Amino acid sequence: MSTPAAEEADAGNDLETSLSSASLRRSEERSAEIEAQIARDPSGFRVLSGDRPTGNLHIGHYFGSLENRVRLQDAGVETLILIADYQVITDRDGTGPIRERALSLVADYLSIGLDPGKTIIFAHSAVPALNQLMLPFLSLVTESELRRNPTVKSELAASGDRPMSGLLLTYPVHQAADILFCKANLVPVGKDQLPHLEQTRVIARRFDERYGRAEPGRPVFPEAEALLSSGAHILGMDGEKMSKSRGNTIEIGMDATTTAKLIKKAVTDSDRHITYDPVNRPEVSNLITLAALCTGRDPYEIAAGIGDGGGGGLKKLVTEAVNERFAPIRARRADLTADPGYLVGVLRDGIRRANEIAEATLSDVRTAMGMVY
Numbered sequence: 079m080s081t082p083a084a085e086e087a088d089a090g091n092d093l094e095t096s097l098s099s100a101s102l103r104r105s106e107e108r109s110a111e112i113e114a115q116i117a118r119d120p121s122g123f124r125v126l127s128g129d130r131p132t133g134n135l136h137i138g139h140y141f142g143s144l145e146n147r148v149r150l151q152d153a154g155v156e157t158l159i160l161i162a163d164y165q166v167i168t169d170r171d172g173t174g175p176i177r178e179r180a181l182s183l184v185a186d187y188l189s190i191g192l193d194p195g196k197t198i199i200f201a202h203s204a205v206p207a208l209n210q211l212m213l214p215f216l217s218l219v220t221e222s223e224l225r226r227n228p229t230v231k232s233e234l235a236a237s238g239d240r241p242m243s244g245l246l247l248t249y250p251v252h253q254a255a256d257i258l259f260c261k262a263n264l265v266p267v268g269k270d271q272l273p274h275l276e277q278t279r280v281i282a283r284r285f286d287e288r289y290g291r292a293e294p295g296r297p298v299f300p301e302a303e304a305l306l307s308s309g310a311h312i313l314g315m316d317g318e319k320m321s322k323s324r325g326n327t328i329e330i331g332m333d334a335t336t337t338a339k340l341i342k343k344a345v346t347d348s349d350r351h352i353t354y355d356p357v358n359r360p361e362v363s364n365l366i367t368l369a370a371l372c373t374g375r376d377p378y379e380i381a382a383g384i385g386d387g388g389g390g391g392l393k394k395l396v397t398e399a400v401n402e403r404f405a406p407i408r409a410r411r412a413d414l415t416a417d418p419g420y421l422v423g424v425l426r427d428g429i430r431r432a433n434e435i436a437e438a439t440l441s442d443v444r445t446a447m448g449m450v451y
């Protein structure tokens with residue numbers, strides 16, 4: 079039996095799902111247009127993306143999003159990379175060894191080819207003016223709007239019986255501050271993050287309506303668009319979602335021997351004849367996809383080449399492909415981690431540049447709000 083409240087919630091969910099499939103299509107079309115525009119002229123874009131410092135980045139991150147960030151940077155798009163250290167405490171009480179993890183992210187970023195001369199790498203806890211945007215932004219959203227946010231709902235569900243904290247409830251607003259402090263107009267995301275982008279646009283629009291402009295004719299904040307990732311989706315070695323907590327990841331910085339051991343333990347199936355068939359043979363096909371991504375070869379061709387070589391033949395090929403592809407990245411990473419002073423320097427320089435940008439934006443906000451003293 080369902081209560082009226084439950085029915086209302088269900089109706090809300092249906093509405094959300096149908097809306098999101100239509101808006102997903104629109105976002106996909108728009109992402110294709112944006113890619114074409116970047117190829118013509120990258121100068122109109124500023125990209126912000128980021129990660130929580132909760133552990134080392136893995137090859138799922140690499141093929142799913144990191145490689146794409148390097149591509150955008152190299153295409154000439156101005157890029158900021160956020161280490162979302164405050165966001166770590168949205169769904170857990172402690173931060174873990176946060177400084178070490180932040181510096182490890184910096185090492186990951188630099189080793190894959192993000193260039194600190196071009197790209198600003200910073201931690202948002204170190205940018206006071208960014209965090210100050212939370213205050214006016216919080217005045218522009220309602221509690222029920224935040225409770226309905228699909229990512230807040232799923233994070234709450236994932237945190238077990240942990241009660242909703244004020245920070246978890248308001249973290250979409252903080253994420254809006256991350257994006258808007260630098261007036262980013264492009265955010266590379268997976269489709270699960272689309273509600274955040276919508277919330278960010280709503281905040282930008284409402285700020286304009288309620289508090290006005292720093293200069294006539296130009297809103298303080300642009301409307302940030304999603305750039306849906308065209309990246310591949312790699313599963314973990316057990317065939318489940320690749321995630322640190324499952325222990326099924328291959329980290330970018332892992333050595334070749336550990337990589338070989340992990341791939342050796344990977345789940346396959348009982349059919350010795352190797353074929354590329356993502357629907358019926360997800361685990362085998364995931365390994366083939368990984369080899370294809372690492373080598374640039376066609377997955378069907380790879381499968382045909384292994385033929386009756388079985389799981390053993392497949393794993394041998396995948397191990398070689400991964401280790402070869404990541405060897406230069408790992409060598410760079412080893413050099414970088416041998417020089418922690420350099421990594422700290424890169425982060426501090428990024429923080430300094432992020433603070434300059436944030437101060438300029440906060441100054442526009444103060445002007446628009448009439449709070450210049």
Ligand code: TRP
Nearest residue numbers: 126127128129130162165253256
């Ligand atoms: N939420 C992102 C994650 O879970 C990190 C993040 C924080 C982010 N603020 C952002 C990503 C702003 C894009 C834009 O990893």
